[in-house]
Amino acid sequence: MTAATAKTVLIAPDKFKGSLTAAEVAEALADGIRSVAGGPGMSAGIRCELLPLADGGDGSVDAAVAAGFTRRSCTVSGPTGRPVQASIAFDGVTAVVEVANTCGLGLLPHGILEPLDASSRGFGEAILMAxxxxxxxxxxxxxxxxxxxxxxxxxxxxxxxxxxxxxLFLAGTGRNLREISSVDVRPIPELAGTELIVASDVSNPLAGPDGAPAVFGPQKGATVADIAALDRGLGNLVAALARAGTGTAAELAAHPGAGSAGGIGFACMLLGAHQVSGADFFLDLLDFDTRREPCDVVITGEGSIDEQTLAGKLPAAVARRSGNRAVLAVTGRSLLPRERWADLPLDRVYALADYTELDSSRDPELSAALLRRIGREIGQGIGQDIEPSGGRHRAESTVESTSAALR
Structure with missing residues (x-):
């Protein structure tokens, strides 16, 4: 084993939603790779560099902290008004504030969905903290x-x-949208000179057949009747804001991305935020290109790889920006046929579902164990110099041979 033959692997995954954070995914894969890196028959040492990622959704604060930002804790109103402990990330210049850890689905008491009564207030309180x-x-x-x-x-x-x-004063909930008659719009001097960035790849408008209630309401527990009521309520919100002097409200409501996070995207635009591609923005924010440069192999992944991944989700952005390197993806499940791997472009996709008949999507221990197993497989392939040919050549025979040994 010499420095000349050592390989460096950059492990840069997104979270496995419902199971593991991005940092936990990266650690489990690294554990597996390291367990075989110096074993018998290995022709090279393997050094693992970990870069947990996010795409602007939940896990963004954790990813920023893992990349060197400082975590700042704060207590905010949770989605049902009960106080929750949240956090933001700050590096002295940029603050990252997240819906998921302030008023997200995962904070609902006992997991009971509240499609009409949940509120985004806690997110605003975290913005004030930032x-x-x-x-x-x-x-x-x-x-x-x-x-x-x-x-x-x-x-x-x-x-x-x-x-x-x-x-009478109205609390900010979906149920109250239809009751809005007037709005007092407060200037926010604290925002002067502060750039607001929505890092998201959601392109839905606020309302209508492709809007927030119709597309995202069902996953929040909204019935058909709820969806119709929320859609009308959002229309009333826009009209009330327009009457209050925010003349761009109707235009912003139709803008791609206004429907993000149940319409929080619309409110952010109302404050002057501009939207950028979440995946690429966070790759830049977390200095992916610099971290990638000395690496021979890049491993990325997320909970599911499918047709949506092709549309520019994080694994696609990582693969596209990895240059002429081997790029592997690890996922909970893959709905993307082998012949489509090159479209991302990826050398290989490893799916946890191919290693077990159990459902790992809500089982952190099983997911971590399977990731360590896949890490060992990847480590054996790299350490024996049976690695994938660099990035764009797509030699399928590379890590295939180690797969059979674990089946």
Whole structure:
């Protein structure tokens, strides 16, 4: 084993939603690779570099912290109003604020869905915490929301006041959208000079057949009747904001991405945020290109690889930016046929579902064990110099031979 023959592997996955964080995925794979890196018959040492990633959804704060940002804890209103312990990430210039750890689905008490009564208020409170640090920019990570309130709760936390036809104050919930009669729009001087960035690849408008209630409402527990009520409520929100002097409200509601996170995307745009590709933005923010440079092999992945991945989700962005290197993907399940691997482009896809008949998607221990097993397989292939040919050549025979030994 010499320095000349040593290989460096960059492990850069997204989370496996419902099972493991991106950092846990990376650690499990690294454990497996390291367990065989110096074993008998190995012609090379293997060094693992870990870079947990996110695409602007849940897990974004954790990914930023893993990349060197400082975690700042704060207590905010959870999706049902009960206090929850949340966190933001800050590096002295950029703050990352996340819907999932402030008012996300995973914070609903006992997992009971609240499609009409969940609120985005906690996200607005976390934004206020970020603003107190005087950042140059705030990255708004919108994935995993429990609410469909059009960002009404978030705006309330930031000082907007919503009232019904009797002049009574309205809390920011999906149920109350239809009751809005007037809005007092508060200027937010703290935002002066602060760039707001929505890092997301969601392109849905606020309402309508492709809007937040119709597309994302069912996963939050919304019935057909709820979806219709929320859609009308969001229309009422837009009209009330327009009457209050925000003349761009209707235009912003139709903008791609306004439907992100139950309409929080719309509210963010109302505050002047601009949307960028979540995957590429976070790869830049976490310095992927620099971290990739000395590496021979890149391993990426996420909970599911399918047709949506081809549309530009994180594994596709990682593969595209990995240059002439071997790129492997690890996933909970793969719905992408082998002949489509090169479209991403990937040398190989490893799916946990191919190694067990059990459902690993809600089982962190099983997922970690399977990832360590796959890591050993990958490590054996790399360490014996039976590695995939560099990035774009797509030699299928590479790591295939080690797969049979574990089946």
């Amino acid at each position: 603003l107190s640090l005087n950042p140059a920019r705030i990255v708004l990570a919108l994935g995993g929301s429990a609410s469909t309130d059009g960002g009404m709760g978030m705006l309330t936390a930031l000082g907007f006041t919503f009232r019904d036809s009797h002049g």
